[in-house]
Amino acid sequence: METFPAALNVKKFYSTENDIWHMDNNTFLHFPSLNEVSISECTVKNITEIFNAISSMTERVNLTLSIKGMRLQTFTDKHIKMPGKASLTNLTLDRNDISVLNTRHFAQLNRLQHLSVVRNSISGFSASKTQLKGLKSLDLQSNRLSDRTVSFCFGNGTSLFPDLLLLNVGYNRISNIKDATFHCLDSLETLDLTHNDIIILDFSSIECLSSLRHLILKQNWVKSSSGIIPGNFPPNLNHLDLSANQLGPYTPKLCSYNSMARNTLTILNLNNNLIAKITSNYTKCLVKLKELYLSKNEIETLQDNAFAHLPNLRVLHIDSQMFGIKLIADHAFNNLLLKKLNLKKNFLLVSGSKLKNIFVPCPHVATLHLSDNHVKNITALMDMITPLKGLTKLTLKGVGLKEFPFEIFRRFQTLKKIYLDQNNIKLTSLLSSLQFTSSVKYLSISYNRLQFWHKILIPQPIMSSLRKLYIGHNWFDCSCNESSIWLRNQIKEIPSGTFQNVRLVGWPDSYKCHFPGHMARTLLKNYRRTEEDCKLPNKLIPVYIFIACTLLGISIIVAVAFWKRWYILYYLHKFKKGCNRKMATTNPELTHLLNHDGETYDAFVIYNENDCGFVVGDFRKLVEEELNFKLHIWDRDGSIGNARSDSYFDAMEASRHVLIIVSDNIFKDAWCEFQIDIALMGNVETDGRKKMFLVILSQLNQESMKKSWCSLLAKTSSGKWCDTKNGIRGKVFVEDLKSTLCNCNL
Template identity: 25%
Template structure:
């Protein structure tokens, strides 16, 4: 029974809600969009030519008629709206030409009126139109971008608002150069004044607005602002994008009076301020927000912000020519919660500055942005600059020149939840960087140098608490090493910022430019590929090793032949040829290159054999045909009393001469023969000499052959003396 009753009640409620919504939607004009939840109707951008505002549902309290064609506004324009409690009316860009005097007097509940961008309405007619606002309690009035021709806002344009409670007035983009005392008539209760995007050149004549708490003078042409001409009640002052050259003076000349004691927020960014002497005085008892970015401040002196005891937010980004000097304790601001020092080209790693710069006294700092400066990576320097920021929850270090993440970075900030390390050259991240008791949930590592990530890159507990990771824009090679990362991306796509469109393969060529999510490779493919790689590597390694051995054997081939000679003849001995006189078959074994045969056969033989009766062993004449050359060399050298080397470039290049040289040197070193005699037939380039020849030339005197007759006589005398030893 209860279930039937419940179902019936639910059906009745559903039917009632549906019928109510249907009625409300059907009451909405065709060219409008009505929203019951927001109690609004938007009939904008339709270019409709209207004489009367459309009839809208009774629940509508906010009506937007922007960008239609309503040339005339009169009392009758709003006849269709008299039965509703309209609180907001926007008629921007409606091509209004004329507004009659009593146009708005029947909109008794109206709190906000926006007539901006109706450039054909002149100031005089507007003054009369505002008279109809006397009967309603308007709180906010917007008359921006009306293209007024007057340079001085005067003529008591708002005088009919005397005694009423307009709290916010917007006059942006109206070519206003000067605010006069007459313009303030009727605005004694004004708390917010927007004068941005005009041509205002002075802050004068605003002190009469004694209830003013907020004033926006941004994007004007103010070179100097006298704070004494502003109402002391001011809480928020915006002077962005002007022509200020000095930080404004917020104390009286004698320093005893604070001109704006209630000032809470001061924005003077993007001016030409290059000197901040006026900041070094106790003139900021209530200041919590200070924006100085985009100026030309190159130096922050000692205790720059110490006279701001309540400062919470400090913006110092993008100084025009960068920051050059930060003195000791410049950022001694215990109350500070957010510090933005982005894009100042300052090098925190300069040795002369490191030990005088510290943010450690900002004990309550929660957000710190030092991006686009230069930061050190050493633990000592980082501790000096950042130590003590235990309350820090967000740290931005984008493009600070790091190639690796400092080992103790995350340990320094136990409460850090978000970190930005984008646009560096970081190519590796390891789980050892993450302490177990950490609160890090968001990390941005996009546009670095990561080529691969594995299961060891992040600890398991990190994935449990992570809310967002950005690893986009890195040069990922799409191969089997990337398979773990690809699987991680696909299993948690919402975790990775900018995935999949900005996670792109950089190599190999066939995958370059495609999304990693579309890189289709399986474990089986990688297993087969791995086996192929192992086989290929083994084969290549074998051939490389074999090639290396062959190359070594080739380069040492004559030494090997010599070793073979030693093994053979040291074991079995060598049969020496004898004669009956001295036990040697030859007096001299002549080692020479074929290219030097003319010298040996025509000169040396004639002189030594024909004239001096020496018995020479010449391989072309005395080697036994049919025997191995090595055997001939060994036997005939053993059968010779001395060895004569005829040295030349050709000798150095001859493989057999090298072998003969090795055998001769070995016999001499083992005292098996008399000293080696050497003839230097021609100059030899040092690069063609082997190690053994260098030893011989450094330990043995050689005889130099010459074509000079006197020199020849000396040559033969020296040679004969050497052979008689």
């Protein structure tokens, strides 16, 4: 790594996932403001080069160095040297492969205050260890320490870290707190033993830690009955965390039975345990306790004076009980000094007078959490919280409110913050003409069903005192509604998201359009409707569209009817014949209406009008005069009086076979093509008895033929007309024609 250019005001240097083959001693020479260097997941050939590069700094600064994920296994005195002016105060060696921690290697870092070796493989300290003075914080989380392999004291009782204030040995394998392990840490203030294998807590083993203030033992295996051996607490201990252990069904034995021995404990965390009953037998000595956390236990009943033995209790969290709290006695919270009470997620039903008096013994509660319970009756809620004359913060999230609780704002003039999120409050409940004063500074009413269809956001008596308002995730209308445009114009962007000098919390991400559908999830910030956008459409447009669609439909029907007019006439003809047949069957007098189905002609001739002379002349003479077959030729036999189409169809039905005169003229004759289609249908209906024969007059132009004609010529019997009847071709033609028109081979 080459030296960086001069005149760079760099304070932090990070290098991640690089291959550092060489780091020059002058790498950071021109970084006078540098105070943090982090090298993680890199490949470094020589770890000493990092310390040499830092030592070259010319300014007197306190430096933080992080070397993470480098698979370092060992350190020596030669690796860690800081001869320069910079002072290394924070050293992080997380995610390496260090198995033994030798404090002698850090002895030269006489300004080192914080050392972290998290997620290594450390099982203990080296035998050649030396005392590290000045070190304030040591983080040994996620290693392999056990009570058998680690001790923070020398054999003569002196401390390995005489100035240590914070020691974190969480996520290790310590199963027993021995006196010999920590007794020498006279200045230690915080001991974190989270997630170890501790089963028994003997207070006598830590009694000697005279400066200890915070003892964290969460996520271990301590039980109430046999896991705690009462004794004298460390003289300055004021915070004990026993959350997520196996405590239960009673509160843990923190004092000898009915002992009133004094201690300084002020905060006790018993969250996430199995406690089902509150007793005072082994907790009477906690006379200075101010904060008690009992969330996520199995408490179902709170009897009278459940916490009366804790006279200084100010904060109580008893929320999220596994099966909910089924009974709260009227004097359960008999604590005059109680300031904060958390009862959320306990399946409480606020209805009637069942919970009416529970807050009478603790009138000084200022912060009350009742979220995720069920308020069935707003009057019952008011009766319950009325004794709390000094209430400043009230949380009612997800309690099923359907109306805006104006009475709370009117009655509690000390209330500063109220949370009404995730309810079913609608706009109509905000439209109130009540006149009152309010002292609420912060109102949260998000995730409700508010639709702002009037020129009002929050009633003015409340708006007058508000400083912050969270009203996001409601049903904002982004149409051309006059009230919606008014609301958007009232929201100012500078300062960001203000409505009548009230700051909108969560603006702009939490404020999205709900109506109309095409604007859904659009940020209200981007909702800008102009007069042109909101111009009302012409009311006659639907009429115009209806008329246009009707005319288009009629045009299509007429076009299709004209295009298929002959087919329509054909099916109409068949329908009339069917009706006549049914009428004649029921009434013999109408038999004359039937066209008799007898076959009058041997063949019906289909031809183009340009070939009429040939059909009436030479072809007729051959077929009728020489071969004695009777033909129906329209120009000769067409009937007069009936509809032309009916005459065609009757004549074709009265003929046994169909002859088609094929020339170039017929290819462009749509009427002839229709007659051929009818003949083909007749051939199918008679199972092939009504035959078809093509009389080809001349050499045909195949380039102008349709594919349908090519298929007809290939699949239908045909013969080429020959003027010389006595020739071979003429005789063949005559024989083919005769075989089609009669039922025998001639």
